[in-house]
Amino acid sequence: MRFDKFVQPENINTALKLLKKDSNSVILGGTTFLRLSDKKYSNGIDLSNLGLDYIKENDNQIEIGAYTSLRTIETNSAINKYFGNLITKSLENLIGIQFRNNATIGGAIFSRLGFTEIITALLVLDCELEFEENGVIAFGDFISNWKIKRDILKKIIIKKNKGKYSYKMMRNSSSDFAILSVAVSNYNGIKIAVGTRPTIAKLSVKAAQLINSDNKKIEEASKLVAEEFKFGKDLRAEGKYRKMIAPVLVKRALQEVLK
Secondary structure, three states: OEEEEEEOOOOHHHHHHHHHHOOOOEEEOOOOOHHHOOOEEEEEEEOOOOOOOOEEEOOOEEEEEOOOEHHHHHOOHHHHHHHOOHHHHHHOOOOOHHHHHHOEHHHHHHOOOOOOHHHHHHHOOOEEEEEOOOEEEEHHHHHHOOOOOOOOEEEEEEEOOOOEEEEEEEEOOOOOOEEEEEEEEEOOOEEEEEEOOOOOOEEOOHHHHHHHHOOOOHHHHHHHHHHHOOOOOOOOOOHHHHHHHHHHHHHHHHHHHOO
């Protein structure tokens, strides 16, 4: 990663103007993946002076600033209290602690990379994103809407719904990217998300409808996931293997949230 100019705006409005003025400008998060690229940018915009590194809790929700590190989120007591190990398990095997100390939640979400496990977990929560220009958007809508590209993510908002949560994944080694990830929540109904297929995570429709109509149909709903999603191949696994293990992971997660 290279850039002609390093900029540290004193307010978010100035940062957005810089970003939109030049299409070759880039927001610098933890730069954990950007630095692997040899691409040259005109402006590297650093937001570290804008106070976006925080986790705040009120009566109804938890707010996470976009510059908060993945490690801070992983170890936060309030997040673990309300969502069990759902968030922690989606982060704890990501490369190493030093990496997670640098990587930011904003960069992980905004890049919408297929191997980003935290996206799988957040999809099953009542979660919203707040942007400087586009305002508040449902998390699922942002993940499926690639039109939002030149904006600045300010914070992640997660509603504190009482329920049960489960996260399952399969990986070749403890610090490698996941072969497949599954998140399931049970509050006001059951949500099922499947990610790292190796494409970006998506919510189940058919399997979720089935299990919500009859909570005893765990086996049938788990098998339906394999037919509902497309599974591709990459260096870590073939699509056939992902399709084979998906029902197993979904079944285990459903059993946990339906105890």
